[in-house]
Amino acid sequence: MAAQPFTVSDVMTRKVVAVRGGADFKEIVAAMRKRAVSAVPVVEGEGRVVGVVSEADLLRKEEFHDHGLGLQEQLRRLEATAKAGSHTADELMTSPAVTVGPEASLPQAARLMAAHRVKRLPVVDERGTLQGVVSRVDLLRVFLRSDDELAAEIRQGIVERWFPLSRHQVDVRVEDGVVTLSGDVRDASLIPLATRLARAVEGVVDVRSELRAGA
CATH class of the missing domain: 3.10.580.10 (CBS-domain)
Structure with missing residues (x-):
């Protein structure tokens, strides 16, 4: 959750x-x-x-x-x-x-x-x-929330929820509040949703999505 x-x-x-x-x-x-x-x-x-x-x-x-x-x-x-x-x-x-x-x-x-x-x-x-x-x-x-705290929330609340089968292939990196999502996911149609949800996490400055459709 x-x-x-x-x-x-x-x-x-x-x-x-x-x-x-x-x-x-x-x-x-x-x-x-x-x-x-x-x-x-x-x-x-x-x-x-x-x-x-x-x-x-x-x-x-x-x-x-x-x-x-x-x-x-x-x-x-x-x-x-x-x-x-x-x-x-x-x-x-x-x-x-x-x-x-x-x-x-x-x-x-x-x-x-x-x-x-x-x-x-x-x-x-x-x-x-x-x-x-x-x-x-x-x-x-x-915006003073730590990068580790933001990464943990995004992984638990977004990656694990929306990409349950691909979660181990998704990498979440946060540096100075800027989130980078990368890796392969099975359902590419969910990539825009994940990006939008990550951007809505309070304390996130910006989101860069490098997610792509994978096997």
Whole structure:
């Protein structure tokens, strides 16, 4: 059997800093600096996520610090100017927060980040309670899997499953995440499938197929 796909819970950071809605500007900056993060979740009650404050939200104050705006520009940039005059997390935050569940796949999390142009996502359970945070760096962690680990997964989950009669003639080599499949197989029609499945293994950088039809 192939290994189960990695989920957000496998790579997320569980020790996270969050702030309450009443946290003031300097408290938020201090929290970000403490964890060296670019955004923090805003929580209420027993940890339910209600929003996110990012560096971009905080920088509104600096952007308009010495720059007076005319009425037309104030109206055009209403949200930005409102945040420039805000002092607490519940005024500064983007709400509702874009969140992801712990069982979501890594591609799903990556698509969410891309669609909403964010670098990190709060991870919440079915009640919306904060469980952790997943960042772009976390999603890339699967590429740190060893070559031996990748080779073993491909051999067990792909070669032995799809080429049971030819498995001893198939060689699986992995170098720096690049997989090379070579050897003779009885059913050549399965070669494209094996290549596609190997490329889908998390942590694989690329696949080179040298498989060919054999006796």
